[in-house]
Amino acid sequence: MPVEKPRSEYRQVVALLRAAIADGEFPPGALLPAEPVLAERFGVTRATVNRALAMLRTEGLVRPERGRGTTVNELPIIRRESAGRQAQGVREAEGSRGAFDAEIRGLGLVPEAVVSVAEVAAPAEVALLLGVEAGEPVLARVREMSADGVPVQLATSYLPLGIVGGTRIAEVDTGPGGTYSRLGELGYAPVEFTETVRVRTPAEDEVVALRMDEDQRVFAITRVAVAEGGRVVEVNRIVAPAHQWELVFS
Structure with missing residues (x-):
């Protein structure tokens, strides 16, 4: 699903990824697609995806796994x-x-x-x-x-x-x-x-x-x-x- 204007693109990507995680498309512990794949999916640049993932990491919803990529936090609150x-x-x-x-x-x-x-x-x-x-x-x-x-x-x-x-x-x-x-x-x-x-x-x-x-x-x-x-x-x-x-x- 591509992002829409005029809200900033990276915030739209954040919202779309949050929804995908909440809906179970990416369950706890799941590995998110690589940045180029997400960029193509949302119709944005890789830099926009990177910024969106940085915000989700700050929130603790996802975390980087060295050698693997970005995973969904496997623990509940x-x-x-x-x-x-x-x-x-x-x-x-x-x-x-x-x-x-x-x-x-x-x-x-x-x-x-x-x-x-x-x-x-x-x-x-x-x-x-x-x-x-x-x-x-x-x-x-x-x-x-x-x-x-x-x-x-x-x-x-x-x-x-x-x-x-x-x-x-x-x-x-x-x-x-x-x-x-x-x-x-x-x-x-x-x-x-x-x-x-x-x-x-x-x-x-x-x-x-x-x-x-x-x-x-x-x-x-x-x-x-x-x-x-x-x-x-x-x-x-x-x-x-x-x-x-x-x-x-x-």
């Missing part, structure tokens, strides 16, 4: 319910290792997290939130998280060593329900959460880890978990592709 996801029954559902694990399983996808755990010097902003001195040792849990093999989130949790040192939280596998369930067993169950959300471009290492384009956007979330008595028990810095997630606050 992930709905992240800021409060409800932290309920114990949700975090521990069917042996899930926390909220992320449960979210991804709930979509019928396979969650995976590459986890590293270490004692680190508390960054100044984290130390202020945790109520410790800047540079004081804290436990850091670093996770690279994926769904069906596609990276969708990076997260680093900082926790007070005086509470979690030598416990299962200091191990790679924290068990069913994840860190918050173990904190509950230690008498520090989080009862309040505050999340601060910013939208920004990804850093160089995030571009690589999340397989993003440099001009795409991420949600940068800082979550602070507070136990009874006002003790901050975790500061979690989360980075997630904005096109892949829907944030819900209730």
Whole structure:
């Protein structure tokens, strides 16, 4: 179907490709035709097709595959319910290792997290939130998280060593329900959460880890978990592709 005037040609191509994807002509994971083929199909130049695909990549609807071409994003939008996801029954559902694990399983996808755990010097902003001195040792849990093999989130949790040192939280596998369930067993169950959300471009290492384009956007979330008595028990810095997630606050 050729494009029409007077709307800019590349925006018309964007709309036509969106419709083709929505109608199932190009299902999730499908390889789009090469740029010359699309140019002939829509009666436009290859440069116009290239610009249209760049916009669709920025939105996250398609992504480049090195050595293959451009494919349709194989993952659905992930709905992240800021409060409800932290309920114990949700975090521990069917042996899930926390909220992320449960979210991804709930979509019928396979969650995976590459986890590293270490004692680190508390960054100044984290130390202020945790109520410790800047540079004081804290436990850091670093996770690279994926769904069906596609990276969708990076997260680093900082926790007070005086509470979690030598416990299962200091191990790679924290068990069913994840860190918050173990904190509950230690008498520090989080009862309040505050999340601060910013939208920004990804850093160089995030571009690589999340397989993003440099001009795409991420949600940068800082979550602070507070136990009874006002003790901050975790500061979690989360980075997630904005096109892949829907944030819900209730």
